[in-house]
Amino acid sequence: MADRSDYDVVILGAGLAGLSLAVRLADLPQIRTLVLEPRTHSPRDRTWCSWRLLDHPFAPAVSASWQSWEVMRRDAAGRPVAASQTSAECPYDMIPSDRLWDVALSRLDRAPQVELRMGCRALGMAERTDGVTVTTEAGPIEAGLVFDSRPPPPGPPGDFVQRFLGQEVVTEAPVFDPSRATLMDFDVPQHPGVVHFLYVLPTSPTEALVEDTWLAPAHVPLPDHRAAIREYLGARFGVTAFTPRFEEEGAIPMSPGLRAPEAAGRVIPIGTAGGAVKPSSGYAFLAIQRMADELAAGIAAGRRPTPFRVRSRTASWMDEVFLSALLRAPEIAPHLFVSLFARCRPEPLIRFLNDVGSPTDIARVIAAMPKWPMIDAAFRTPPPLFGR
Ligand SMILES: Cc1cc2nc3c(=O)[nH]c(=O)nc-3n(C[C@H](O)[C@H](O)[C@H](O)COP(=O)(O)OP(=O)(O)OC[C@H]3O[C@@H](n4cnc5c(N)ncnc54)[C@H](O)[C@@H]3O)c2cc1C
Numbered sequence: 001m002a003d004r005s006d007y008d009v010v011i012l013g014a015g016l017a018g019l020s021l022a023v024r025l026a027d028l029p030q031i032r033t034l035v036l037e038p039r040t041h042s043p044r045d046r047t048w049c050s051w052r053l054l055d056h057p058f059a060p061a062v063s064a065s066w067q068s069w070e071v072m073r074r075d076a077a078g079r080p081v082a083a084s085q086t087s088a089e090c091p092y093d094m095i096p097s098d099r100l101w102d103v104a105l106s107r108l109d110r111a112p113q114v115e116l117r118m119g120c121r122a123l124g125m126a127e128r129t130d131g132v133t134v135t136t137e138a139g140p141i142e143a144g145l146v147f148d149s150r151p152p153p154p155g156p157p158g159d160f161v162q163r164f165l166g167q168e169v170v171t172e173a174p175v176f177d178p179s180r181a182t183l184m185d186f187d188v189p190q191h192p193g194v195v196h197f198l199y200v201l202p203t204s205p206t207e208a209l210v211e212d213t214w215l216a217p218a219h220v221p222l223p224d225h226r227a228a229i230r231e232y233l234g235a236r237f238g239v240t241a242f243t244p245r246f247e248e249e250g251a252i253p254m255s256p257g258l259r260a261p262e263a264a265g266r267v268i269p270i271g272t273a274g275g276a277v278k279p280s281s282g283y284a285f286l287a288i289q290r291m292a293d294e295l296a297a298g299i300a301a302g303r304r305p306t307p308f309r310v311r312s313r314t315a316s317w318m319d320e321v322f323l324s325a326l327l328r329a330p331e332i333a334p335h336l337f338v339s340l341f342a343r344c345r346p347e348p349l350i351r352f353l354n355d356v357g358s359p360t361d362i363a364r365v366i367a368a369m370p371k372w373p374m375i376d377a378a379f380r381t382p383p384p385l386f387g388r
Pocket of ligand 1: 012013014015016017018036037038039045046047048049050120121122123149150151248249250251252270271272273277282283284285286288
């Protein structure tokens, strides 16, 4: 590709987006690729969950899968209300980060043209018309193209953030049903201005990943997630003793108006930095797979890649309307999500939630939503036609 360069492609970061692109470039022997990662090893630090909507190279890393899931709340009279869905076509998969790492490494090991350099941090970049100089702790590197997955800086304190802590717990008594995941249980203490739910992914009768999630402005003090998990396991499953064997934590920005960068030069943002995270849900796994497919296909075809927009302007606007309705009135969240899962068939809803819904899917989802909060939010949210 580029004669003067040490590498045709340099990828900054061996996280999800960096590795997703690197394993695809492993199929292109003519492209000299370098992946730079400051960490010296890859501990398990997160668990990716996502519906199986498309084929991707990390299928061998799936550790558990559910064809049935539910979303729950309690109504004003104190009665439990649950919406259950089953889909053999789009199961919900779990991928622990260490397993994904192993799959990626075994692919890169068989691709001599792709080099993974651990313990090396990118410090800056200078872009020219014919290439990019990447400054690193170990000296400069010349690249034809740079894909940059370094995490973007946090937003202002007023911005909404999805904050969560998950524990993989082991209980003494068999209390979980591993055939069914709980995607959202709103039957937990609610707080003004906050959307609060728990998430239970059981992998055996005595093991589950349990996550306590808060959607709230960044300035709201951090909740005691561990206490919330303990109380929840007691209240719902009668668990008094359990052992947490793994813990993960995250803070994902979810402000309406987050946009994919428009830059189109030799430095292309990918992953979270490239707008892959869906603001209303915090999901990014599938968007990052679509992004990596598209960018690698462009490179294979000899095209100069441009930033990949993971969702159309209309899908971004709809996400913004949905999120604005939720953030203006967080107390509607339990009713909103339970009605969506109760009134919509799983596959159209899953496609919609992952920004690959057809017009019919979108119409079905709109029909299943409570109308007034959405209409109100739609009037307050400038449509894509009027700029931005
Ligand atoms: C705990 C947690 C759980 C999540 N669970 C889900 C989920 O279930 N489903 C889902 O769809 N999404 C999930 N997400 C959201 C999203 O999928 C992940 O954040 C995903 O890892 C984003 O991929 P990324 O490559 O953009 O960022 P990362 O995976 O964070 O990778 C960024 C990489 O850049 C490296 N880096 C940093 N600085 C430099 C530098 N100066 N030079 C070079 N490299 C650098 C970092 O070390 C890191 O390896 C989760 C996020 C977290 C935090």
